[in-house]
Amino acid sequence: MLEILGKQAQAAARTLAHISAQQKNLALAAIATALRRSIPQILEQNALDMQNAQTNGMSRAFLDRLRLDSTRIEKISDSLLDVASLEDPVGRVLEQHVRPNGLRIQKVAVPLGVIGVIFEARPNVTADSAALCLKSGNAVILRGGSDAIHSNTAITSVIRTALDQSGLPADCVQLVEDTSRESSVALMRLSEYVNVIIPRGGRGLIRSVIENATVPVIETGAGTCHIYVDRAADAEMAAKIIYNAKTSHPSVCNAVECILVHQDIAATALPVIAAPLLEAGVEIRGDRQTCAYLPGAVPAQQDDWGREYGDLILACRIVQDLEEALDHIQNYGTGHSEAIITKDALAADHFLESVDAAAVYHNASTRFTDGGEFGLGAEIGISTQKLHARGPLGLRELCSMKYKIYGEGQVR
Amino acid sequence: MLEILGKQAQAAARTLAHISAQQKNLALAAIATALRRSIPQILEQNALDMQNAQTNGMSRAFLDRLRLDSTRIEKISDSLLDVASLEDPVGRVLEQHVRPNGLRIQKVAVPLGVIGVIFEARPNVTADSAALCLKSGNAVILRGGSDAIHSNTAITSVIRTALDQSGLPADCVQLVEDTSRESSVALMRLSEYVNVIIPRGGRGLIRSVIENATVPVIETGAGTCHIYVDRAADAEMAAKIIYNAKTSHPSVCNAVECILVHQDIAATALPVIAAPLLEAGVEIRGDRQTCAYLPGAVPAQQDDWGREYGDLILACRIVQDLEEALDHIQNYGTGHSEAIITKDALAADHFLESVDAAAVYHNASTRFTDGGEFGLGAEIGISTQKLHARGPLGLRELCSMKYKIYGEGQVR
Numbered sequence: 001m002l003e004i005l006g007k008q009a010q011a012a013a014r015t016l017a018h019i020s021a022q023q024k025n026l027a028l029a030a031i032a033t034a035l036r037r038s039i040p041q042i043l044e045q046n047a048l049d050m051q052n053a054q055t056n057g058m059s060r061a062f063l064d065r066l067r068l069d070s071t072r073i074e075k076i077s078d079s080l081l082d083v084a085s086l087e088d089p090v091g092r093v094l095e096q097h098v099r100p101n102g103l104r105i106q107k108v109a110v111p112l113g114v115i116g117v118i119f120e121a122r123p124n125v126t127a128d129s130a131a132l133c134l135k136s137g138n139a140v141i142l143r144g145g146s147d148a149i150h151s152n153t154a155i156t157s158v159i160r161t162a163l164d165q166s167g168l169p170a171d172c173v174q175l176v177e178d179t180s181r182e183s184s185v186a187l188m189r190l191s192e193y194v195n196v197i198i199p200r201g202g203r204g205l206i207r208s209v210i211e212n213a214t215v216p217v218i219e220t221g222a223g224t225c226h227i228y229v230d231r232a233a234d235a236e237m238a239a240k241i242i243y244n245a246k247t248s249h250p251s252v253c254n255a256v257e258c259i260l261v262h263q264d265i266a267a268t269a270l271p272v273i274a275a276p277l278l279e280a281g282v283e284i285r286g287d288r289q290t291c292a293y294l295p296g297a298v299p300a301q302q303d304d305w306g307r308e309y310g311d312l313i314l315a316c317r318i319v320q321d322l323e324e325a326l327d328h329i330q331n332y333g334t335g336h337s338e339a340i341i342t343k344d345a346l347a348a349d350h351f352l353e354s355v356d357a358a359a360v361y362h363n364a365s366t367r368f369t370d371g372g373e374f375g376l377g378a379e380i381g382i383s384t385q386k387l388h389a390r391g392p393l394g395l396r397e398l399c400s401m402k403y404k405i406y407g408e409g410q411v412r
Numbered sequence: 413m414l415e416i417l418g419k420q421a422q423a424a425a426r427t428l429a430h431i432s433a434q435q436k437n438l439a440l441a442a443i444a445t446a447l448r449r450s451i452p453q454i455l456e457q458n459a460l461d462m463q464n465a466q467t468n469g470m471s472r473a474f475l476d477r478l479r480l481d482s483t484r485i486e487k488i489s490d491s492l493l494d495v496a497s498l499e500d501p502v503g504r505v506l507e508q509h510v511r512p513n514g515l516r517i518q519k520v521a522v523p524l525g526v527i528g529v530i531f532e533a534r535p536n537v538t539a540d541s542a543a544l545c546l547k548s549g550n551a552v553i554l555r556g557g558s559d560a561i562h563s564n565t566a567i568t569s570v571i572r573t574a575l576d577q578s579g580l581p582a583d584c585v586q587l588v589e590d591t592s593r594e595s596s597v598a599l600m601r602l603s604e605y606v607n608v609i610i611p612r613g614g615r616g617l618i619r620s621v622i623e624n625a626t627v628p629v630i631e632t633g634a635g636t637c638h639i640y641v642d643r644a645a646d647a648e649m650a651a652k653i654i655y656n657a658k659t660s661h662p663s664v665c666n667a668v669e670c671i672l673v674h675q676d677i678a679a680t681a682l683p684v685i686a687a688p689l690l691e692a693g694v695e696i697r698g699d700r701q702t703c704a705y706l707p708g709a710v711p712a713q714q715d716d717w718g719r720e721y722g723d724l725i726l727a728c729r730i731v732q733d734l735e736e737a738l739d740h741i742q743n744y745g746t747g748h749s750e751a752i753i754t755k756d757a758l759a760a761d762h763f764l765e766s767v768d769a770a771a772v773y774h775n776a777s778t779r780f781t782d783g784g785e786f787g788l789g790a791e792i793g794i795s796t797q798k799l800h801a802r803g804p805l806g807l808r809e810l811c812s813m814k815y816k817i818y819g820e821g822q823v824r
Contacts, residue, residue: 364515
């Protein structure tokens with residue numbers, strides 16, 4: 001069954017790889033229009049998923065991720081037009097040079113081929129992933145969670161019809177309708193047809209993909225981000241940045257989860273940093289020293305270090321120096337986004353050089369780790385692995401490359 | 413046991429990531445000198461491996477790959493100096509730009525971290541892989557085959573002593589002494605400490621790594637390369653290129669294994685192409701039509717298509733047109749190197765655009781797919797996968813990247 005989807009995807013990918021940017025953009029616009037026109041039908045199917053989720057006693061946060069309404073579908077539709085407006089990454093000449101023997105060597109961007117996206121309960125991922133894969137010339141096989149199957153089926157059906165009407169193969173976008181664990185594992189192991197698997201979801205999903213996949217994987221998402229407040233920090237700036245990084249969107253992966261404060265500045269800076277946080281209802285879980293400085297803090301447990309709360313909770317630890325902060329980040333960070341607040345340029349350089357993460361900041365909020373904020377356009381996730389792509393996974397990162405070599409009869 | 417090696421490698425990698433190019437080059441030079449000085453000891457250990465291999469009745473080709481002599485060790489030593497002379501890939505600024513909000517975003521190359529190299533019976537891979545990993549700032553864990561264990565142990569010991577004397581951690585280069593299948597699988601699954609696994613060997617090894625690894629893999633090596641002789645080919649040029657691609661080094665992965673000849677040119681071109689090949693002792697396995705044109709050819713079987721002979725054997729098929737050649741390559745190619753010989757620029761463009769392989773050639777020998785020939789310096793293999801690196805896997809491809817972001821208090 002999955003083998004058939006794989007074959008179809010591969011055939012579609014071979015056509016799609018040579019389709020012009022204009023035709024892809026027209027297809028994206030057609031999908032955007034079709035989604036708006038199909039709002040009633042999509043909402044009807046989403047209502048079935050919502051009913052099931054309520055019956056199954058899912059949490060409010062879960063229901064919120066699953067729920068669609070007109071505004072949300074219009075937003076999805078708009079984001080397709082955003083993707084259409086981005087530069088086509090395919091065919092870009094990445095490097096070229098002429099060898100002494102006259103061979104002209106060109107390195108050009110090409111699509112990856114077939115991408116498998118395995119995700120959980122957010123139906124917007126369906127349209128979103130389809131658009132990014134389409135624009136980068138890749139066919140996609142989507143495998144969403146069972147909780148969103150009605151919504152995903154409805155959205156995929158709208159996309160496939162619009163593709164067909166735009167003269168592109170409908171099989172550029174396919175949904176695995178079987179939502180069993182077996183189908184998920186089968187997709188991860190479909191290495192004859194699938195070039196990359198991108199899991200979009202929690203740690204459990206990502207771990208299962210790494211454990212089982214034979215197809216190459218791009219890990220995304222896990223983010224335990226730290227902000228280190230150096231001895232030479234401007235306490236007001238630190239307070240502003242930490243407030244932003246914790247409260248502007250606590251559930252996302254680039255939100256800060258733990259702050260590390262230099263002992264020399266802790267007594268004066270901590271109250272400045274903590275006041276707006278406590279006022280916004282943030283729970284601060286501090287080490288012994290933090291609790292001594294901040295009566296509003298609660299004692300942290302060992303398992304608070306390295307934890308991704310995704311909530312209005314912030315761990316706080318006093319460190320002796322920059323080196324201890326670096327050690328903490330090395331031990332507990334997930335290689336996503338880490339920041340230092342300091343006026344000391346040498347300390348900043350040392351931090352940016354030493355921290356092994358996708359994005360390392362000096363005097364800025366970790367919340368900027370995002371394709372749009374980096375000026376790279378929409379992204380399918382934030383890669384926390386080192387191979388192929390690190391940080392925002394945008395259109396360029398959804399490409400591979402090949403060498404084209406032009407000769408006049410050269411032999412070696 | 414492997415966990416200990418992993419921890420040591422990770423610690424060494426953290427030091428190595430921040431070592432200057434000069435210091436790495438001095439270490440490479442020290443290793444090169446130490447290897448020359450240790451020729452007697454290394455040869456003594458190699459003799460033990462050779463004795464065992466002979467006792468085990470290994471093939472002549474196998475014994476040749478395993479065998480070291482003074483000249484070969486001197487060549488290994490020289491290649492270390494070549495690596496030292498290459499540009500340091502670490503710290504290279506890949507992109508930078510300033511955002512409208514003033515954030516300065518810099519994308520810089522950083523080492524991958526810890527690389528696991530799993531290889532078979534060629535002891536030169538030990539020094540070779542160690543040098544490329546060292547220069548690119550990565551610690552390496554080497555796991556060679558049991559047949560070369562004495563040679564590999566001797567070479568690794570020389571390298572580690574030289575590293576130590578150069579002030580670098582000896583654990584930058586470690587050898588897994590346990591050559592059981594279990595140790596190999598354990599290394600592939602050491603995802604807490606190892607960032608990438610590179611298998612260097614035959615298809616069986618590569619398949620085992622893909623099947624078992626949880627660490628990300630870069631596949632290398634499998635090469636079934638084709639040369640398509642178009643209707644508008646210069647037969648003399650085709651003959652020269654094919655002769656070179658088949659006979660200059662038949663056992664390597666960029667050698668041609670199959671030629672596809674357009675039916676309109678077959679009658680005149682085939683004899684021109686075949687004459688020097690037959691004279692050089694190449695066995696031509698042709699389809700029915702080929703055999704009709706070439707009395708010297710033997711009939712090909714179905715399993716000759718897609719086969720990597722690594723020997724003086726060449727499959728040959730007559731095709732109706734360019735499309736049939738493209739279909740054949742799509743079905744039987746391994747995505748390594750493919751070539752078209754033609755004077756027709758449009759046919760060449762279509763071929764270079766359509767073929768999905770690491771390197772696609774117009775009027776040149778497939779034998780050029782090589783880091784040195786591409787002007788990229790030494791390589792650890794030819795990647796035939798699409799993720800991270802495709803084609804020659806040199807120093808740049810042994811790097812990851814990170815974003816450094818410089819702000820003045822920006823929040824989102």
